Amino acid sequence: MSSVRVVARIRPLLKNEIDKDTIVAAESPDGEETSNPTIVRIPNPKNDAESFSFQFNSVYEQEATQQQLFESEVSPLVKHLFNGFDVCVFAYGCTGTGKTHTMRGGKSLADRGVIPRLLSNVYRKCRKIEKDTAGATQVEVAMSYYEIYCDRVYDLFEAPDKRTPSGLPIRDNNGKTVVVGLTEKPCSTLKEFEHLYDQANINRSTSATKLNAHSSRSHAILCVKITQTTEDTVRVSRVSAIDLAGSEDNRRTDNNKERLVESSAINKSLFVLAQCVEAISKKQSRIPYRESKMTRILSLGQNNGLTVMILNLAPVRSYHLDTLSSLNFANRTKKIEVSEVENETVYRNVAKPLAATTHFSGTNITRQPLRPLNGATNILHEREVTEKKAGGKPVKAFSVYSDTRKSGSRVSNMASQNQGIRRTETNKRAADSSSAIGRPTKTIRSDNPLRTRTAEPVLSKASIEALISQRIEEKLAEKAMQDSAAAPALSAELQKRLDELESRIGAKEEDEKAQGLQFLLMAKQHQVRGEDASALRMFQLAAPFFPDNAKLQTKMRNLEERIKAKREADLQKHVSAPVHSTIHSTAQPTVHSTAPSVVLPPMAPTSNLMAPLKPEKQQSKPKAFTTDESEDEEFAPIPESDHEESYVSDASFKYKPKAARKPKKTIKKLPIFRDAAEPSTMPIAATTPRTSRLLNIINSRDVNQIKALKGVGSKKADAIVTCLIEMEEDEVRDLESLSVLKGVGFRTVENMRMGLTVVDF
Numbered sequence: 001m002s003s004v005r006v007v008a009r010i011r012p013l014l015k016n017e018i019d020k021d022t023i024v025a026a027e028s029p030d031g032e033e034t035s036n037p038t039i040v041r042i043p044n045p046k047n048d049a050e051s052f053s054f055q056f057n058s059v060y061e062q063e064a065t066q067q068q069l070f071e072s073e074v075s076p077l078v079k080h081l082f083n084g085f086d087v088c089v090f091a092y093g094c095t096g097t098g099k100t101h102t103m104r105g106g107k108s109l110a111d112r113g114v115i116p117r118l119l120s121n122v123y124r125k126c127r128k129i130e131k132d133t134a135g136a137t138q139v140e141v142a143m144s145y146y147e148i149y150c151d152r153v154y155d156l157f158e159a160p161d162k163r164t165p166s167g168l169p170i171r172d173n174n175g176k177t178v179v180v181g182l183t184e185k186p187c188s189t190l191k192e193f194e195h196l197y198d199q200a201n202i203n204r205s206t207s208a209t210k211l212n213a214h215s216s217r218s219h220a221i222l223c224v225k226i227t228q229t230t231e232d233t234v235r236v237s238r239v240s241a242i243d244l245a246g247s248e249d250n251r252r253t254d255n256n257k258e259r260l261v262e263s264s265a266i267n268k269s270l271f272v273l274a275q276c277v278e279a280i281s282k283k284q285s286r287i288p289y290r291e292s293k294m295t296r297i298l299s300l301g302q303n304n305g306l307t308v309m310i311l312n313l314a315p316v317r318s319y320h321l322d323t324l325s326s327l328n329f330a331n332r333t334k335k336i337e338v339s340e341v342e343n344e345t346v347y348r349n350v351a352k353p354l355a356a357t358t359h360f361s362g363t364n365i366t367r368q369p370l371r372p373l374n375g376a377t378n379i380l381h382e383r384e385v386t387e388k389k390a391g392g393k394p395v396k397a398f399s400v401y402s403d404t405r406k407s408g409s410r411v412s413n414m415a416s417q418n419q420g421i422r423r424t425e426t427n428k429r430a431a432d433s434s435s436a437i438g439r440p441t442k443t444i445r446s447d448n449p450l451r452t453r454t455a456e457p458v459l460s461k462a463s464i465e466a467l468i469s470q471r472i473e474e475k476l477a478e479k480a481m482q483d484s485a486a487a488p489a490l491s492a493e494l495q496k497r498l499d500e501l502e503s504r505i506g507a508k509e510e511d512e513k514a515q516g517l518q519f520l521l522m523a524k525q526h527q528v529r530g531e532d533a534s535a536l537r538m539f540q541l542a543a544p545f546f547p548d549n550a551k552l553q554t555k556m557r558n559l560e561e562r563i564k565a566k567r568e569a570d571l572q573k574h575v576s577a578p579v580h581s582t583i584h585s586t587a588q589p590t591v592h593s594t595a596p597s598v599v600l601p602p603m604a605p606t607s608n609l610m611a612p613l614k615p616e617k618q619q620s621k622p623k624a625f626t627t628d629e630s631e632d633e634e635f636a637p638i639p640e641s642d643h644e645e646s647y648v649s650d651a652s653f654k655y656k657p658k659a660a661r662k663p664k665k666t667i668k669k670l671p672i673f674r675d676a677a678e679p680s681t682m683p684i685a686a687t688t689p690r691t692s693r694l695l696n697i698i699n700s701r702d703v704n705q706i707k708a709l710k711g712v713g714s715k716k717a718d719a720i721v722t723c724l725i726e727m728e729e730d731e732v733r734d735l736e737s738l739s740v741l742k743g744v745g746f747r748t749v750e751n752m753r754m755g756l757t758v759v760d761f
């Protein structure tokens with residue numbers, strides 16, 4: 001097992017940022033400036049005198065070149081790839097931080113990104129293997145390239161106008177997620193690859209946004225398959241290079257409607273990714289992979305092999321909160337552990353008929369290691385089988401290899417510098433601040449594929465043959481799913497299994513439709529309550545599920561017009577009577593949030609509806625509580641410590657107060673989903689132990705805990721969890737946000753809350 005290797009890359013200032021405030025710094029653990037920084041330091045957004053630091057395996061500063069990053073982080077993976085391991089490199093970061101630059105890069109030699117450099121190394125290695133084996137080993141390279149745009153999978157080898165609007169289906173196949181019907185193009189030279197890659201990139205969904213003139217609006221996944229074939233064996237391994245779309249804060253983007261829909265799909269999938277990472281790092285039993293296609297395909301922590309995440313960061317202050325949130329995400333990602341498991345080597349020319357395998361099945365069997373040779377590697381096995389074929393002494397190495405764990409092959413050098421970061425394993429890859437020369441990865445990644453193996457009992461000849469046939473059957477099944485032309489070769493049993501799969505996919509498609517319907521339902525609920533802007537937002541979320549629905553489009557247009565008219569009327573009112581509403585006022589056009597110091601801007605644009613509420617600048621002092629309010633425990637002022645929560649969510653990064661500071665009245669960030677222009681009818685409530693307890697239960701997303709709340713049954717608990725996942729908020733922070741969730745009203749909230757007894761908190 002090893003953890004996902006996480007490295008941060010701080011991009012240089014862009015032309016329009018030269019005069020901007022740089023707030024992200026790279027440091028070495030001892031605070032000295034060395035060539036191997038591993039810490040990212042960033043000020044506390046609430047107090048510049050304080051700073052947070054996050055430690056990663058390595059940090060690349062603004063000056064770091066494409067070559068430096070590649071040589072240290074990606075080039076060492078190539079050997080593992082050819083040793084049969086799958087490899088995954090992905091770039092994460094908010095929009096405009098340099099993900100595409102890192103992965104694809106520019107056209108000049110120096111500017112080339114990770115992908116072209118990686119392929120260049122792959123082809124070089126192919127040639128070397130072919131030369132070293134005097135042509136006995138043939139290496140074939142094939143690529144597929146697709147994007148996930150608005151939660152739909154599109155083949156990038158297909159022009160946008162030729163695509164099926166619903167995209168390609170994805171399926172689970174032997175524990176791996178596969179995209180069905182994807183084009184796989186052989187490419188035997190770098191030139192061929194580059195031609196295909198450039199062509200496909202033209203089909204990728206990009207647009208100009210305020211934050212990035214060439215913003216990627218989709219997650220792009222390049223999959224390169226390496227097939228090494230000898231006379232007897234076939235070994236397949238894959239490298240996935242993923243350029244994720246960037247998260248965006250729509251308050252900064254000025255996104256129009258189309259961009260907003262894209263953006264909400266991007267944010268939703270990244271939100272689910274964060275949820276998965278959170279769940280994995282907390283070792284929770286439910287990992288919500290299936291909530292988005294991107295997380296299903298990425299299956300972080302589920303796929304075997306080696307994973308490197310490049311966290312792209314912008315150095316300037318305008319990205320401050322986004323940068324902190326990315327750092328928090330990456331901080332959790334590095335705790336994910338992945339098994340380093342070699343792909344199986346499949347032996348060719350097995351004459352046994354498929355029927356002979358039917359009695360021999362089961363996942364335990366497929367995972368059964370057959371390794372009678374201590375310390376053997378795949379290479380050794382292959383050689384031995386070749387000898388066998390040539391009439392030499394039969395050996396006990398068999399044609400199926402599986403699940404070879406690389407115990408200790410990737411060692412950690414983090415220990416000395418970990419400084420409070422929780423590590424669950426000792427043998428992790430890490431940056432090497434202790435190593436004086438060069439980047440750590442070069443030295444720590446062992447190229448030696450030797451693994452310690454213990455002798456295991458040898459299966460009988462018949463079992464082995466059956467096992468081999470079983471493997472072939474599985475391979476055929478895999479192929480059949482991608483190529484319906486293979487159908488005539490399928491056995492009746494296999495056909496039955498495929499049919500079952502089809503019906504499961506049907507159910508999944510129904511599920512997706514149900515998700516759209518759920519948005520529609522929520523939209524209608526908001527509309528009935530007169531919350532037009534929220535209703536519009538829900539219709540917008542539903543729209544991608546019903547692409548050609550004219551009625552829905554008309555509804556959205558009407559709502560937009562109504563909101564606009566209302567806003568203008570409100571403006572008029574403001575001009576004639578510029579009165580600040582009080583917290584309890586329901587008649588005023590300006591809506592105050594549940595926290596005393598937070599006020600919604602009176603005319604929040606619709607694009608901001610899902611965004612955290614911003615404090616009103618001109619309101620210099622938080623409004624004092626009235627005696628009435630403070631009598632109730634629910635109206636107690638928010639403790640200062642609450643404010644840190646959103647940033648300091650993890651004990652594994654350091655918080656460094658630079659100087660003693662005067663306690664500052666800070667303003668609670670409330671990511672409330674509701675209409676800006678409509679009055680709140682929920683009683684004002686601040687965080688109390690009972691409320692906190694309730695919110696903790698809700699935010700746990702644990703159906704069982706939620707179900708146990710007063711007035712909540714299984715159905716409602718399910719609906720709440722689904723709704724939480726679909727909303728793009730990271731958590732419900734107050735009772736009002738809770739009350740607008742699907743199936744929850746103010747009465748339910750009150751019931752839930754009052755049902756909690758003192759012992760519950």
Ligand SMILES: Nc1ncnc2c1ncn2[C@@H]1O[C@H](COP(=O)(O)OP(=O)(O)OP(=O)(O)O)[C@@H](O)[C@H]1O
Nearest residue numbers: 011012095096097098099100101212215216245246
């Ligand atoms: N290391 C770097 N050196 C020079 N320029 C860079 C670097 N990283 C990013 N840039 C520049 O910053 C801009 C934004 O980069 P890029 O498009 O790669 O961001 P992104 O994270 O992929 O954004 P999005 O998520 O919107 O697609 C581009 O003009 C790019 O050339």
